[in-house]
Amino acid sequence: MVDDEPDLRTLYELSLLREGYRVETASCVQEAHELLRSCRFDVVISDMRLPDGMGLEILQQLREQQRRERCIVITAYGSAENAVGALRAGAFDYLTKPVDLKQFRQVVASAVQGMGSAAAAPASADASPILTTGLPEQGHAALDMLVGTSAVMQSVKQRIAKVAKGMAPVLVHGESGTGKELVARALHACSQRAQGPLVAVNCGAIPENLLEAEFFGARKGSYTGATQDRPGYFQAAQGGTLFLDEIGDLPLAMQAKLLRAIQERRIRPLGSTQEEAVDVRIVSATHRDLAADVQAGRFRQDLYYRLNVIEVTLPPLRERRDDLPELCRALLHKLARESGLHEPMLDATSIAQIAQLPLPGNVRELENVLHRAIALGDGGPLRIPAETLAAAAHAPWPPSAPQSRPPAAAAISLTPPPPPPAETVPPAEADTAVPADLQAWLDEQERAILIRALQDNGFNRTATAARLGISLRQIRYRIERLGIQLPGDAARTEPEH
Numbered sequence: 362m363v364d365d366e367p368d369l370r371t372l373y374e375l376s377l378l379r380e381g382y383r384v385e386t387a388s389c390v391q392e393a394h395e396l397l398r399s400c401r402f403d404v405v406i407s408d409m410r411l412p413d414g415m416g417l418e419i420l421q422q423l424r425e426q427q428r429r430e431r432c433i434v435i436t437a438y439g440s441a442e443n444a445v446g447a448l449r450a451g452a453f454d455y456l457t458k459p460v461d462l463k464q465f466r467q468v469v470a471s472a473v474q475g476m477g478s479a480a481a482a483p484a485s486a487d488a489s490p491i492l493t494t495g496l497p498e499q500g501h502a503a504l505d506m507l508v509g510t511s512a513v514m515q516s517v518k519q520r521i522a523k524v525a526k527g528m529a530p531v532l533v534h535g536e537s538g539t540g541k542e543l544v545a546r547a548l549h550a551c552s553q554r555a556q557g558p559l560v561a562v563n564c565g566a567i568p569e570n571l572l573e574a575e576f577f578g579a580r581k582g583s584y585t586g587a588t589q590d591r592p593g594y595f596q597a598a599q600g601g602t603l604f605l606d607e608i609g610d611l612p613l614a615m616q617a618k619l620l621r622a623i624q625e626r627r628i629r630p631l632g633s634t635q636e637e638a639v640d641v642r643i644v645s646a647t648h649r650d651l652a653a654d655v656q657a658g659r660f661r662q663d664l665y666y667r668l669n670v671i672e673v674t675l676p677p678l679r680e681r682r683d684d685l686p687e688l689c690r691a692l693l694h695k696l697a698r699e700s701g702l703h704e705p706m707l708d709a710t711s712i713a714q715i716a717q718l719p720l721p722g723n724v725r726e727l728e729n730v731l732h733r734a735i736a737l738g739d740g741g742p743l744r745i746p747a748e749t750l751a752a753a754a755h756a757p758w759p760p761s762a763p764q765s766r767p768p769a770a771a772a773i774s775l776t777p778p779p780p781p782p783a784e785t786v787p788p789a790e791a792d793t794a795v796p797a798d799l800q801a802w803l804d805e806q807e808r809a810i811l812i813r814a815l816q817d818n819g820f821n822r823t824a825t826a827a828r829l830g831i832s833l834r835q836i837r838y839r840i841e842r843l844g845i846q847l848p849g850d851a852a853r854t855e856p857e858h
Contacts, residue, residue, distance in 0.1 A: 363387045363407040363419065364435070373406070376462050377469065390414040394422065397430075404453075404472045406433045409443050417450055424451050431472040435460060444624070448670045454528035457625060464626060464638040467600075471528070471640075474553045500525070503550035506543050508691045509684035513676045517544070524671050525551035530623065532608075532668050533646040535675030537827040538725030541646035544673055545604040548644055557601030562594050565610035565833050572615045574631045577622070583632025595628050598641040608668065609649040609660060610832050620664045643668065648827050678723040685727075686712055692728050693735070693743070702735055705743040714745040721817070722824030729819050752817065808843045811836075820847050 362377070364370040365388050374384045385400065387393040390413050393405070397419070405423065407416035420432045431453035436443045444455040453472050456465060504518050524531060525548045533541045542561060549559045567575050574584070578593035594603060611619065622628045623643055627636040645668045654660035678685075689707055697704035705711075720726050730749060737746050796802035811825075818824040826836040840847070 363390075363393045363405070363411065363416065365389060365408065365412050372462075373460075373465065376466060380466055380470075382469070382473075388412075390416075390418050393419050397422065397428075401428075402430045404433060404469060405430045406435065406469070409434055409436045409447070417447060420447065420450055420452055433468055433472060445666055445670055448527070448529035452527070452529075461627075461638050464640065467640045468528075471553060497550070497555055499555055500547070500551035503543075503547040507540060507547060508688050509681060510687065511681040511683045513681050514684060517673060517675060518547075520673055521547050522551055524548070524673075526553065528642055529670040530643040530645070530668050531671045531673060532651075533644065533673045533675065534651075535646075535648065536677045536723055537648045537823045538723035538821075539675040539677060540724055541648075541675060542604065542606060544675060545602070545606075545644045545646065548673075549602040549604075549642075552602070552642070554601050554642060558598055559602045559604065560594050560598040561604040561606060563606045565607040569612055569615070572611070573618060576615075576619065577628045578630040580630055580632035583630075587632070590630075593628070593630065595622060595639045595641060598639075600640055601642070603641045603643055605643065605645040607647055607833070608645040609647040609651055609654060610834065613659075613661065616661045616664050620661060620667060623664075623667055678720050678727065682716065685715055688724065688727065689715060689731065689743075692724075692731050696728070696732055696735055700732075700735070703740060705735060705738055705741070708742045711743040711745075714750060717750060718745070721828055722819065722821045726819055726821060726824055729821065749819075804843060807839065808845060811839060811843065811845060815845070815847070822847075 362370060362373050362384055363386070364373065367388070370386050370388065374386055377384050385396055385402070387396055389411050393407065397405075405419060407419050409416045416434050420434070423430050423432055432447075432451070434444070434447040434452045434455045436447070436455055436457055444457070447455050454468050456468060500522070504521065507514065507518060507521075521544060531548060533544045535541050545561065546559060549555060562575075574591070574593065576593050576595060578596050579587050579591045581587055581589050622639070626640070627638055629636045651660050651665050651669070655662045655665050678688075686707065689712070693704050693707070696702075715727070715730070718727075718730065720730075722729070730745065731743070733749065734743055734745055738744060811829075814825045814828055815822070818828060822836055822840070823833055826833050829836070831839075839845075
């Protein structure tokens with residue numbers, strides 16, 4: 362325990378001694394270095410500012426020597442930049458002053474837990490041992506759910522196994538359907554919080570007027586219909602992981618409240634006058650470019666930097682075509698087990714047909730395609746329906762990547778050039794008639810574009826929204842406003858006979 366204030370140092374020491382820990386104390390960076398030279402520890406707790414330097418110097422020494430000690434940094438109230446910097450430098454966790462002793466003991470217990478198998482891995486050119494050393498059994502199972510042996514997927518799995526052991530917030534970025542929730546589950550399963558709860562929240566699916574109560578809970582009588590105290594997502598995830606999916610859909614007002622909860626580790630339930638400490642790890646995910654949203658004023662910069670301490674980027678399916686056969690086998694086995702149907706055989710023709718599909722909806726769309734193929738199949742080898750292949754032949758986005766999976770820039774440079782402007786501009790210029798009802802004409806154009814985009818994406822609303830650059834909530838609103846009927850809607854709207 363490193364702190365230059367004797368009273369605080371004694372308070373922390375007594376608090377840990379009561380929990381059964383053996384504690385050594387230091388008042389400055391120099392004393393800490395001397396203790397680290399003579400002893401090995403499980404956890405190092407250091408104040409950020411010390412008389413002869415910064416607590417980050419101690420952390421840097423631990424990292425340079427590849428030592429096993431986990432480091433907890435104590436920062437001043439509201440110094441978010443220091444906390445983020447410590448986490449990025451490799452700190453296990455941070456605390457803000459004034460330190461809540463209950464939270465202090467919880468963080469130390471989390472750091473100590475599993476230290477027997479948390480020795481630092483030796484620096485080696487072969488990164489594969491990261492996947493097999495020191496992970497719990499459920500961690501291996503969760504990583505196996507991320508199907509694929511391509512280089513990019515191996516890199517993703519190694520990053521998950523490496524960053525799961527800390528408490529730093531993780532931002533998972535990837536297109537819709539790439540498996541962001543599977544990454545969150547793997548991060549949770551590979552961490553020392555694996556025995557705690559994992560609470561997954563779709564931020565875009567909660568009505569704006571209910572956001573605060575859903576996240577932070579509500580006290581009895583705090584709003585009409587609140588007949589008893591109700592816990593929120595933070596309380597439900599206590600001691601575990603809170604996964605915030607589609608974090609970019611949160612309104613700005615809620616972003617400010619979420620920032621404080623993440624930064625201070627304290628929440629105030631709706632209708633309560635008291636704050637309560639929470640111990641959760643935050644994993645968030647988005648398909649949007651949050652950096653661009655920050656520039657446009659749609660997302661808070663301070664929240665972005667707080668969430669994006671560590672980033673895990675999931676590649677789209679078109680950038681890992683080598684994984685298609687393995688993915689198809691795993692999905693077919695899952696679909697056959699769930700539906701009770703016979704699992705079809707994959708042959709060279711099956712793989713060739715699937716490779717022709719652009720699959721803008723990524724793995725989720727691939728699962729839908731395989732599901733249709735099973736349902737329409739005749740019991741022989743898997744065959745993709747002709748209408749699916751025909752639609753794929755005219756799909757404008759994304760371009761099919763070559764089988765060798767070159768870099769994205771190379772893939773773009775190899776695609777055929779678009780038709781000359783002379784072939785496309787005249788039809789638009791020829792239609793010069795002014796519509797009598799501008800709004801009706803615009804609605805009809807929007808309706809036609811939406812229907813075409815929905816058809817191209819197999820009527821998957823999430824994939825279509827990503828294709829058009831709008832949120833899922835916006836596309837649902839447009840579908841309802843324009844009266845677009847999706848397959849399956851007719852059965853629900855027909856009157857009963």
